[in-house]
Amino acid sequence: MVLLRDGMCPGLDEGLVRGLRAADIKTVEDLVSSDMEELAQRCSVSYKALFAIRRVLLAQHAAFPVSGADLYEELLSSTAILSTGNPSLDKLLDSGLYTGEITELSGGPGSGKSQVCFGVAVHISHQLKQNVIYVDTTGGLTAGRLLQMLQAETSNAEEQMEALQRIRVFRLFDVFSLLDCLYGLCGGGLQRASVGGGSVKAVIVDSVSAVIAPLLGGKQNEGMSLMSQVAGVLKTMAKDFNVAALVTNHVTRSGGGGGGGAPALGAAWSHIPRTRVLLEKGGDVRRPGLRSATLIKSSRRPLLIKEEFDLKWWSRSKEEGGGAAAAASGKRKRDETDS
Amino acid sequence: SEMTSQRRRREEEEVRAEMSESGAQLFARLEARRCLKDIEPRLFPGDGGPQHGEVVELYGSEGTGKTELLYHLLCRCVLPNAAGGLEADVVFVDTDYSLDMLRLVSIMESRLNSWMRENNEEACRSCLSRLLVVHCSSSSQLLLTLHFLENSFSSRPGLALLLIDSISAFYWPDRCEGGANLAKQEEKLSKCSELLGRLLRDYRITVFATCHAIRRSYSGPSSSSFSDPDRPYLCRAWQRLVIHRLLCSRQEAGNNMAATAGRRQVLTVHCTSSSSSGTKAHRSSSFYVTDGGVEFT
Numbered sequence: 362m363v364l365l366r367d368g369m370c371p372g373l374d375e376g377l378v379r380g381l382r383a384a385d386i387k388t389v390e391d392l393v394s395s396d397m398e399e400l401a402q403r404c405s406v407s408y409k410a411l412f413a414i415r416r417v418l419l420a421q422h423a424a425f426p427v428s429g430a431d432l433y434e435e436l437l438s439s440t441a442i443l444s445t446g447n448p449s450l451d452k453l454l455d456s457g458l459y460t461g462e463i464t465e466l467s468g469g470p471g472s473g474k475s476q477v478c479f480g481v482a483v484h485i486s487h488q489l490k491q492n493v494i495y496v497d498t499t500g501g502l503t504a505g506r507l508l509q510m511l512q513a514e515t516s517n518a519e520e521q522m523e524a525l526q527r528i529r530v531f532r533l534f535d536v537f538s539l540l541d542c543l544y545g546l547c548g549g550g551l552q553r554a555s556v557g558g559g560s561v562k563a564v565i566v567d568s569v570s571a572v573i574a575p576l577l578g579g580k581q582n583e584g585m586s587l588m589s590q591v592a593g594v595l596k597t598m599a600k601d602f603n604v605a606a607l608v609t610n611h612v613t614r615s616g617g618g619g620g621g622g623a624p625a626l627g628a629a630w631s632h633i634p635r636t637r638v639l640l641e642k643g644g645d646v647r648r649p650g651l652r653s654a655t656l657i658k659s660s661r662r663p664l665l666i667k668e669e670f671d672l673k674w675w676s677r678s679k680e681e682g683g684g685a686a687a688a689a690s691g692k693r694k695r696d697e698t699d700s
Numbered sequence: 701s702e703m704t705s706q707r708r709r710r711e712e713e714e715v716r717a718e719m720s721e722s723g724a725q726l727f728a729r730l731e732a733r734r735c736l737k738d739i740e741p742r743l744f745p746g747d748g749g750p751q752h753g754e755v756v757e758l759y760g761s762e763g764t765g766k767t768e769l770l771y772h773l774l775c776r777c778v779l780p781n782a783a784g785g786l787e788a789d790v791v792f793v794d795t796d797y798s799l800d801m802l803r804l805v806s807i808m809e810s811r812l813n814s815w816m817r818e819n820n821e822e823a824c825r826s827c828l829s830r831l832l833v834v835h836c837s838s839s840s841q842l843l844l845t846l847h848f849l850e851n852s853f854s855s856r857p858g859l860a861l862l863l864i865d866s867i868s869a870f871y872w873p874d875r876c877e878g879g880a881n882l883a884k885q886e887e888k889l890s891k892c893s894e895l896l897g898r899l900l901r902d903y904r905i906t907v908f909a910t911c912h913a914i915r916r917s918y919s920g921p922s923s924s925s926f927s928d929p930d931r932p933y934l935c936r937a938w939q940r941l942v943i944h945r946l947l948c949s950r951q952e953a954g955n956n957m958a959a960t961a962g963r964r965q966v967l968t969v970h971c972t973s974s975s976s977s978g979t980k981a982h983r984s985s986s987f988y989v990t991d992g993g994v995e996f997t
Contacts, residue, residue, distance in 0.1 A: 429831030586876030
């Protein structure tokens, strides 16, 4: 709702605004929806002047249609795919996190959502040399852990510091601070956070359900409305600034019972992320870092495909990488011959 | 003062002549827009399909194929006649950034591929130029945008289809803004619906709109029977506009997710068409989603 104010457009002076208000026309929507002839008579202005004002206000406030061809061209040139650093996860996501979209990672406690987010942040800041915004609503992020992961990537202390500087952390614990932070980012914060030559390519919110879930349920509508607002600003940010948004969500026991949980935040949230991945523990006690990721929503890959990966992937050191894989396969061979 | 009032009257008459429709505009408005009755006969009962000025609502929860159906209908409209299309222009109103252009183009390319092997890019571009995309971020902006689109409808007689994905995007923010007053909660969408009704009558376009389900429908006897998850929840003014209602759902494959991995998920659509005499016709169809888009079984 946009209130009519004098000076909004040429011809809309204070006298006219007062006259319109007297005729019960207070907003741009009211003006645009009314009968021009009748209104011109009531406010004793010329039909031509009022019509011109209507045309200008409409052009200023309505959304502008874009040709599909132009939109596609723009998307081709601006969309980027960010690798998560883990080849199995990348395969699941059809090469990685797409800019302009929200990707959701859901899972129960200990399923590794935050670890995956740390790994993604470290990979983007160190390997891809781009900036990352990390919004931590659970208090689970420590610089020490990020440094540990970076030390596995490179032993050069300067590179480690550079990569750490590219990760900008916001710690907040309620939805209003989250909205404040996101609106601030949209309103210039993203440009300010672009240091060291790169630009912000990813915004990670870990977790979005921690701040929204307490507001849902009961008879209040405010929770749902705030959820819509968070979704709206995340999508706008992803689209307008070409960033990949990665959010985490917890799970609830699904209504049907049995099997794993379903992502939380309900049916209204389920439409919001473009891609959704469910993370579960691997179930093999000998490999505690093993996780399985199931694709539960995607517009690009068939549903319910699974990929397995080890959380330790992001902490493995480069030199040991090949060795660890060989050791693992060697161990498996030994087990097979045992049985 | 006699002269000034005369002059003013003459001025206004001139302006009115400018403002009122030119012959070309009148023709554009009244000329029969491409009737989209044959847009997808497999969805509608009898030999039915949406007539001029009718609204089709696609209702369902996440993952039931509503947006994929919109891509299917979009491609059907913009493709050239030789490739099985209707060569009609389309406006896509995107209210929750759900339009995936990359996915749309991949569906378009696979449909063009089955018709002509080379020069796909050129054909794709010309199809995309028949599409107008507009993004709205609030129901107030939706109202203003529909007013603005009136210009597009009057100047492009080829515009036959308006797609809205989704009409329910602002339901919760509007409800919250309206406070405890139901009429206030529904006011904005009602205004949009009334305006849409007038545009439908004046320009005879066809509208397909998706509506997200707000309650998960649980299978099994333990589900709460007093709140039907498929009951329409949007305002009356919108419900009055809807002639055809397509209920989209997933075919239940049991609780064991692993069993259905890799196998294509079958989606069903149940269509209820209300006629002017008050009778309702029904039709059920099913489809699955492939790389090339929707395929009916």
